[in-house]
Amino acid sequence: xxxxxxxxxxxxxxxxxxxxxxxxxxxxxxxxxxxxxxxxxxxxxxxxxxxxxxxxxxxxxxxxxxxxxxxxxxxxxxxxxxxxxxxxxxxxxxxxxxxxxxxxxxxxxxxxxxxxxxxxxxxxxxxxxxxxxxxxxxxxxxxxxxxxxxxxxxxxxxxxxxxxxxxxxxxxxxxxxxxxxxxxxxxxxxxxxxxxxxxxxxxxxxxxxxxxxxxxxxxxxxxxxxxxxxxxxxxxxxxxxxxxxxxxxxxxxxxxxxxxxxxxxxxxxxxx
Amino acid sequence: xxxxxxxxxxxxxxxxxxxxxxxxxxxxxxxxxxxxxxxxxxxxxxxxxxxxxxxxxxxxxxxxxxxxxxxxxxxxxxxxxxxxxxxxxxxxxxxxxxxxxxxxxxxxxxxxxxxxxxxxxxxxxxxxxxxxxxxxxxxxxxxxxxxxxxxxxxxxxxxxxxxxxxxxxxxxxxxxxxxxxxxxxxxxxxxxxxxxxxxxxxxxxxxxxxxxxxxxxxxxxxxxxxxxxxxxxxxxxxxxxxxxxxxxxxxxxxxxxxxxxxxxxxxxxxxxxxxxxxxxxxxxxxxxxxxxxxxxxxxxxxxxxxxxxxxxxxxxxxxxxxxxxxxxxxxxxxxxxxxxxxxxxxxxxxxxxxxxxxxx
Numbered sequence: 001x002x003x004x005x006x007x008x009x010x011x012x013x014x015x016x017x018x019x020x021x022x023x024x025x026x027x028x029x030x031x032x033x034x035x036x037x038x039x040x041x042x043x044x045x046x047x048x049x050x051x052x053x054x055x056x057x058x059x060x061x062x063x064x065x066x067x068x069x070x071x072x073x074x075x076x077x078x079x080x081x082x083x084x085x086x087x088x089x090x091x092x093x094x095x096x097x098x099x100x101x102x103x104x105x106x107x108x109x110x111x112x113x114x115x116x117x118x119x120x121x122x123x124x125x126x127x128x129x130x131x132x133x134x135x136x137x138x139x140x141x142x143x144x145x146x147x148x149x150x151x152x153x154x155x156x157x158x159x160x161x162x163x164x165x166x167x168x169x170x171x172x173x174x175x176x177x178x179x180x181x182x183x184x185x186x187x188x189x190x191x192x193x194x195x196x197x198x199x200x201x202x203x204x205x206x207x208x209x210x211x212x213x214x215x216x217x218x219x220x221x222x223x224x225x226x227x228x229x230x231x232x233x234x235x236x237x238x239x240x241x242x243x244x245x246x247x248x249x250x251x252x253x254x255x256x257x258x259x260x261x262x263x264x265x266x267x268x269x270x271x272x
Numbered sequence: 273x274x275x276x277x278x279x280x281x282x283x284x285x286x287x288x289x290x291x292x293x294x295x296x297x298x299x300x301x302x303x304x305x306x307x308x309x310x311x312x313x314x315x316x317x318x319x320x321x322x323x324x325x326x327x328x329x330x331x332x333x334x335x336x337x338x339x340x341x342x343x344x345x346x347x348x349x350x351x352x353x354x355x356x357x358x359x360x361x362x363x364x365x366x367x368x369x370x371x372x373x374x375x376x377x378x379x380x381x382x383x384x385x386x387x388x389x390x391x392x393x394x395x396x397x398x399x400x401x402x403x404x405x406x407x408x409x410x411x412x413x414x415x416x417x418x419x420x421x422x423x424x425x426x427x428x429x430x431x432x433x434x435x436x437x438x439x440x441x442x443x444x445x446x447x448x449x450x451x452x453x454x455x456x457x458x459x460x461x462x463x464x465x466x467x468x469x470x471x472x473x474x475x476x477x478x479x480x481x482x483x484x485x486x487x488x489x490x491x492x493x494x495x496x497x498x499x500x501x502x503x504x505x506x507x508x509x510x511x512x513x514x515x516x517x518x519x520x521x522x523x524x525x526x527x528x529x530x531x532x533x534x535x536x537x538x539x540x541x542x543x544x545x546x547x548x549x550x551x552x553x554x555x556x557x558x559x560x561x562x563x564x565x566x567x568x569x570x571x572x573x574x575x576x577x578x579x580x581x582x583x584x585x586x587x588x589x590x591x592x593x594x595x596x597x598x599x600x601x602x603x604x605x606x607x608x609x610x611x612x613x614x615x616x617x618x619x620x621x622x623x624x625x626x627x628x629x630x631x632x
Contacts, residue, residue, distance in 0.1 A: 034587075062587025071591070088590050149477045154563070154581075155394040156588035156595060172392055175404070178480060178574050179563035181584040185463075192468045195477055 026246050028056040032066020032079030033158055034182055035201050036235045038266045039105055039254075040079050046262060047253050054246050063158045070238055071097050076247055078238040081107065081158035081201075100243070101236045104254050106269035108202040108219040109162055109231045112187070112209040114194045118143055121213040124230060127167050130197060133174030138195065151189050151198035154179040162233045163199055199231075203267025221269040235268065369607060372592075373600030376400065385601065391565045391576075393585070393595040400598045404565045406605065408482075408575035411568050412561065413551050415486035416493065421543055423490070424497035428539075431498070432505035433527050444502075451495030459559035462488040467560065476572045478562060483571050485561035489553060493546035500545060504538020505531055537624040544617035548610050554579035578606050 030040050037060045044056040061069075066078035071092050084092075084099055092099050111127060113119055119141060129135040131150050139145045152173050153160040164170060180186045183204045190198040191208035202219055205211050211219060214230055223229035243251055253259045260270035377385070380400045388401015431443050466487065467479030508531050516526040532539070562574020563584070582599050589595040 060587075064588035064590050065586075068591040085590055087593050091591065147477045154584040154588075155392060156585045158588065161394075172395065175390070175566045176564050176574075178478060179565070179576065179584065181558055181563075181580075185559070188463060189478075189480060192464070193471060193478055 026054050028054060028077070028246050028250060029075040030056060030058045030077045030079060030237075031061060031069045031075040032077075032237075033063040033081040033235070034060040035063075035081040035107060035159060035203075036079035036104070036237070038203055039235070039263050039268060040237075042262055042266055043250070043254055043259060046258075047250055050253075051246075051249070054250075056250070062156070064156065067099075067238060070099065070240055071095055073097075073240075076239070077250070080236045080238060081233065082161050083236065084238070098241045099238050100241060101238055102243075102251055103234045103271060104237050104251075105235045105260070105263040105271060106221075106224050107233055107235050108224045108229055108269060109159060109166075109199050109233070110202050110205060110211040110219045111197060111199050111214065112190050112205070112211050113197050114190060115208065115210045116194050117210060119212060121216060123215045124167055127214075128169065128171075131163075131168055131173050131177060132171060133176060146195045149193055149196040150174070150177040151186050151193075151196050152177045152179050153183075153186065153199075154181060158233075159183065159199070159201060162231065166231045201267075202269070205267065221264065224269040232269070366607075369600060369604055373597060373604040376594060376597035376601045379594055380598075385598075386605070389567075391581070393589075393598050398594050398598070400594075402578070402581075402602055402605070404567050405576055405578045405581055405602065407567045408561070408565075409551060409577040409579075409606075409609075411482055411575060412485050412489060412557060412577050413547055415482060415571065416489040416550060417543070417547060419486065420490035420493045420546065421497060424494045424542075424546070425501055425539060427494070428498045428501035428505060429527060429532075432502045433523070433531065447495045447498050450491065451499070453492075455492060455553060455555040456559075458488050458492060459556040462556065462560035470572075474572060478574060480560055480562040481572050481574045482561070482568050485557050485575065485577070488556045488560055489550045492553060492556065493550045496549055497542045497546040500542035501535070501539045504535035504542065507538065508534045537621040540620040540624065541617050544613050544620070548613045548617075551610060551613070552579055552606060554583045558583050578602050582606075 028044075030044065032040075037058065040058040044058050048054060048056055063078075063080040063082050066075070066080055067084060067088050069075040070078035071088065072095075078099075083101065089099070111122060117138075119138075122141075126135065126141065130148055131152065133150075135141070136148055137145060138148055150173075152163070155173075160173075164173070178189065180189055180198075183200045186198045187200050187204050187206065187209060190196045190200075191206075200209070202211075213219075217223050217229050219229050219231075224232040237251065237254075239247055239251075254263075255271070260272065264270045379398075380388075385400055385402060386406070387403050388399065389403050390399040390401050391405060392399040427443075427447065431440055431447075435443060462484055463480070466484055469479065470476065470481070470484055471479035512530055512534060513526055516530040517523070521529070557577045558580040561577055561580055563576050563580065564574040565576045565581075566573065568575050582602055585595065586599055589599060
């Protein structure tokens with residue numbers, strides 16, 4: 001009985017030792033925005049295939065969390081779908097962290113409705129009135145006599161911030177809007193409700209949603225890059241100081257043609 | 273046979289006693305068996321002969337007694353430390369909660385915070401009023417309890433009193449399986465299956481509403497309330513039931529007028545525990561309650577309970593900003609509500625406690 005206990009203990013220790021050895025080799029920790037997460041995950045996979053000795057761990061949690069993590073020193077790269085705020089810059093300076101922003105892709109935010117909705121095109125002003133609560137019925141837009149259910153992101157999301165700046169013109173969204181916690185949740189909510197309207201990043205469009213044109217402009221890489229599509233934003237990765245070593249090679253991979261092609265495959269707009 | 277067996281089993285047996293006289297075997301027996309303190313061997317000679325196998329009455333004295341005493345004290349200390357660990361953990365959590373949450377009251381007064389109607393924490397200046405969030409939480413809990421409590425208590429009565437042994441064997445594990453479902457699974461089903469169903473059936477704008485959240489929360493609280501109520505009913509002693517039946521009451525009258533009042537304190541504890549659990553339940557309300565920070569006017573309105581707000585916004589709130597402190601302040605309110613419920617549960621269980629053999 002005692003011998004068996006010793007054997008069990010030894011095998012547990014061996015498992016820990018092996019996993020500890022595997023963790024040796026350099027580690028890259030990337031945390032932050034759920035919008036940039038698909039880029040981070042896919043690029044990490046491809047990068048690790050080419051560089052066997054580098055271990056990259058990617059996790060979501062929000063732009064705010066990512067920037068906080070890099071200021072705390074618990075991650076190497078922070079993904080963010082917005083720029084740093086003044087308070088974060090102040091905190092970083094206090095801790096001696098020098099945040100360097102790097103654009104990695106461009107994101108379009110597309111208004112979406114259920115596929116059964118006859119609407120195809122909408123303009124910024126109508127979107128604003130819907131989300132302010134002034135337009136409440138689809139028949140005002142030529143649809144059925146049904147109430148409009150406006151689905152949004154909660155107010156601390158980077159996606160919402162861009163929406164608020166570009167569509168709502170800095171005004172508040174109405175309290176009756178259903179605030180969901182992620183792009184995926186918004187997509188799920190709109191796909192399940194024929195009277196809903198919402199907005200998601202272009203990478204989250206799927207066959208269960210119908211993306212609307214904004215003032216006749218379709219959301220696409222071309223229109224985002226030449227500026228005709230109004231609701232677009234840059235996606236950032238922040239590093240502490242100018243990147244070196246593995247961080248530099250990872251970011252170089254992201255900026256290389258292969259990396260940008262990968263970002264496009266994930267549904268974002270490449271930088272070039 | 274008997275003497276020989278006894279002698280051989282003793283590890284220190286050298287063989288000299290084995291097949292000897294009865295007295296020798298008896299002496300061996302005395303050495304191997306537990307010494308029951310007897311008045312015959314209370315004299316000093318016998319005690320000295322058995323010095324390394326002390327009688328129970330000698331547990332705390334002598335050289336062997338000192339070892340046992342320190343061992344006992346050491347074990348008591350270990351148990352005390354493990355109990356103190358829980359208290360320390362709770363104390364630390366409370367300390368950090370209050371330390372991070374109280375700074376918000378520098379920018380908003382307590383009254384504005386608790387009674388304000390607008391929750392726009394990212395504005396400049398932020399509007400921090402959590403009244404709709406509090407009402408959302410209370411509404412979800414109330415509606416879910418209206419459904420879950422009768423269902424759970426009646427199920428408990430069935431399992432404890434009426435079901436036959438085979439039915440009991442099936443029902444009890446199934447109810448406990450329901451309790452072990454992860455909350456995110458229940459939330460996902462609510463979002464993907466129940467929401468479109470509610471929308472089609474009631475022809476309402478959205479299926480992510482108060483009713484949906486209450487249904488899913490009810491599913492989660494029924495097993496909790498049911499298990500504890502059932503234990504409370506088991507604890508009611510047979511004498512009470514048998515006395516009632518002997519006086520001519522039917523089984524239903526016995527259950528309703530004897531067993532239920534006797535186990536009332538346990539059932540009340542169970543209900544309050546279920547409510548405490550439901551009020552802090554995050555994943556379900558995050559996914560299905562709708563997320564609109566309004567005071568609900570109908571059962572089919574979307575709501576935004578407090579845990580959903582915290583979970584949705586914590587990821588993006590900049591560290592130690594007003595938003596961050598405001599979210600911690602919501603957590604303080606949540607903690608105080610749960611604490612109040614625990615106090616009420618304690619009060620009720622003491623007040624209705626049955627003295628004697630029916631105590632749970």
